[in-house]
Amino acid sequence: MSQVQASAAAPQTAGKWKPEIIVFCCNYCAYAAADLAGARRMQYPPNVRVIHVPCTGKIEREHILASFEKGIDGVLVAGCLEGGCHFIEGNLRAKRRTEQLRDMLDEIGVGRERLRMVNLSAAMAPTFVQRVNEIVQTIEGLGPNPLRAHDAPA
Ligand code: FES
Secondary structure (H helix, E strand, O other): OEEEOOOOOOOOOOOOOOOOEEEEEEOOHHHHHHHHHHHOOOOOOOOEEEEEEOOHHHOOHHHHHHHHHOOOOEEEEEEEOOOOOOOOOHHHHHHHHHHHHHHHHHHOOOOHHHEEEEEEOOOOHHHHHHHHHHHHHHHHHHOOOHHHHHHOOO
16 A cells, blocks of 8 residues: 555644544545546645555455554545446445444444545546545544544543
């Protein structure tokens, strides 16, 4: 996995919590949409990191759970449109995993709303930005990842 710099990179504002979001983008359509958003200078909130993966089907449960364990506040899985995965069914596997993990996040008190998936074509830069903004707004409403709160100094 490689990390790319999106147009949203900005330092955390001192003293004011901002959600930290990871967007796992598949190498094909989703990454192209994110790249197009950057090329068009479309804006989305700071502290959103885009992680480049070969296909959403290659994102293991452990990758997502490790993100939450490290205090990431929200995770967006971005892949190709259904029927458009370059590895045939990778995005369908990712969809099943995401739903299972959403249930698990509810069970452990983190909350399912902190994890979402979106399917994109390479031309869907506006949708990419919209989905990123939506999850950021949701997480701002929910507050920090409860696992992070446990790590916070008293
Ligand atoms: Fe895009 Fe599989 S290559 S989701």
